[in-house]
Amino acid sequence: MSTAAAVEPRHQVHVLGTPDGAELAVSTHGDPDAPLSVILCHGWTMSALDWRPHIDALTRPRPGFPALRAISFDQRGHGRSTRGSAVLDMELLCADLALVLADAARDGRPVILVGHSMGGMAIQELAARRPGLFGTDVVGVGLISTSLNEVGATLSALNDRPGPTGAPGSRRRARTQRKVADRLLRSPRAARTAHRLLTGPLSHPTTAPLWRAVFGPGPTTEAVRANARAFRDVPVLAIAEFYSALTSHDCAGRIRALGNVPTRVLVGELDRYTPPEQARALASEIPGATLQTVPGHGHDLPYEQPVLVVETVHALLREGAHGLSWGSGMSTAASR
Numbered sequence: 083m084s085t086a087a088a089v090e091p092r093h094q095v096h097v098l099g100t101p102d103g104a105e106l107a108v109s110t111h112g113d114p115d116a117p118l119s120v121i122l123c124h125g126w127t128m129s130a131l132d133w134r135p136h137i138d139a140l141t142r143p144r145p146g147f148p149a150l151r152a153i154s155f156d157q158r159g160h161g162r163s164t165r166g167s168a169v170l171d172m173e174l175l176c177a178d179l180a181l182v183l184a185d186a187a188r189d190g191r192p193v194i195l196v197g198h199s200m201g202g203m204a205i206q207e208l209a210a211r212r213p214g215l216f217g218t219d220v221v222g223v224g225l226i227s228t229s230l231n232e233v234g235a236t237l238s239a240l241n242d243r244p245g246p247t248g249a250p251g252s253r254r255r256a257r258t259q260r261k262v263a264d265r266l267l268r269s270p271r272a273a274r275t276a277h278r279l280l281t282g283p284l285s286h287p288t289t290a291p292l293w294r295a296v297f298g299p300g301p302t303t304e305a306v307r308a309n310a311r312a313f314r315d316v317p318v319l320a321i322a323e324f325y326s327a328l329t330s331h332d333c334a335g336r337i338r339a340l341g342n343v344p345t346r347v348l349v350g351e352l353d354r355y356t357p358p359e360q361a362r363a364l365a366s367e368i369p370g371a372t373l374q375t376v377p378g379h380g381h382d383l384p385y386e387q388p389v390l391v392v393e394t395v396h397a398l399l400r401e402g403a404h405g406l407s408w409g410s411g412m413s414t415a416a417s418r
Contacts, residue, residue: 098181100158104166106178108155108185112141116151118221119186120194120395123179123201125227126324127316129161130154135388140395147396151191155182157200159320170323172331175200176207180215183208187219194222194398196391198384199356200324202228206333206340206364213339222398223345226384226391229356230364231332334367341369344401346394350379372397 092114098106109130120140122133133154143149156163158178159170168174179195187193197205202225209216209223216223345368349361358375365373376383376390384391 098155098185100166100168100178100181102166102168102174103164104158104168104178105164106155106158106182107162108153108182111137111152111154113149113151116141116149116191118148118192118194118399119151119153120196121179121182121186122152122154123195123197123204124154124157124160125197125199125201126328127160127321128198130156131161132385136384136391139388139392144396147399150395153182153186157204159324160316165317165320170320171327172203172207173211175204175327176211179204179208180212183215183219192221193219194224194395194402195220196224196226196395197228198226199228199381200328202226203233203328203331203333206230206337207331209339210333210336213342216339217342220343221402222343222395223340224348224391224394224398225345225364226348226394227350227353227356227381228347228364229331229360230337230367231334232360233328233331233356334363337367338369340367340371344398345371346374346398347371348374348376348383348390348394350381350383351375351377352380353383355381 092110092112094110096108096110098108100106107130122130122136124130124132133152137152137154140150140152157175159165183193183195195205195208197203205223205225206228347361347365347368349356349358351358361373361375365371376387379386
């Protein structure tokens with residue numbers, strides 16, 4: 083494929099219906115004849131719109147790499163996607179992702195999956211439940227600022243006295259605190275109050291406990307302000323239901339299928355919600371996975387550093403290019 087001329091991106095939006103009545107808003111960007119698709123899976127309280135800078139870069143060719151087709155979708159209950167009637171859990175988000183993947187790969191085109199936080203957990207669940215997809219439809223995976231299990235345990239352990247975060251006492255306290263938070267969030271009045279307290283004033287959201295605890299000191303005020311707006315756009319009770327789904331996530335011992343394809347795990351050094359120790363645990367579960375820790379950044383890593391996501395996709399292309407034809411400029415040497 084020639085890289086001499088830029089390809090004018092094409093944007094189409096369609097809806098995929100789920101068995102429980104949810105409607106998933108799916109956006110397809112770029113040349114419909116591109117040789118490979120990238121599916122971008124956003125995190126809790128975010129939306130498909132947050133992938134705009136990544137999409138712009140991925141859908142244009144660069145030396146040695148083709149222009150790709152980029153697919154973003156709103157997780158159910160977020161953005162333009164509806165909630166549906168089923169109980170929210172990671173199995174349900176996995177089923178949604180499988181639906182989007184089947185739609186993207188129906189013409190036999192290979193797919194790279196990239197997920198941030200909750201999106202990365204959905205990819206893990208897909209690998210656990212549908213391992214045969216990895217190495218066939220899926221040819222590469224990027225897992226960014228996400229967790230293998232014990233989601234948010236580090237936040238609960240921040241007030242603990244010296245001792246390992248994963249110690250039995252800390253883990254029990256973390257689980258208890260998450261259960262209390264879940265019950266509170268399911269009360270509409272308490273949830274609305276928590277919603278405002280967590281996001282803080284939109285003019286200075288970095289003063290809010292949520293951003294100090296989760297994102298750490300890394301993100302810029304403007305990036306955090308955008309996240310606070312997005313957080314407020316998600317229905318309060320949907321946030322509560324997703325919180326429960328996230329804190330019950332556990333893929334330990336279940337994701338060896340990710341070793342069938344090039345897989346990269348990225349984490350911000352300052353991430354407190356899905357901290358570096360979780361990234362190390364995740365990478366250790368995946369044969370041959372590459373782990374990258376990024377100094378000076380927290381949980382908002384993919385949105386603070388969109389070029390890092392694009393570079394990750396291109397690295398996955400290099401590592402998994404065997405049998406795929408992009409043109410003479412594409413290296414097929416594995417770099418892991």
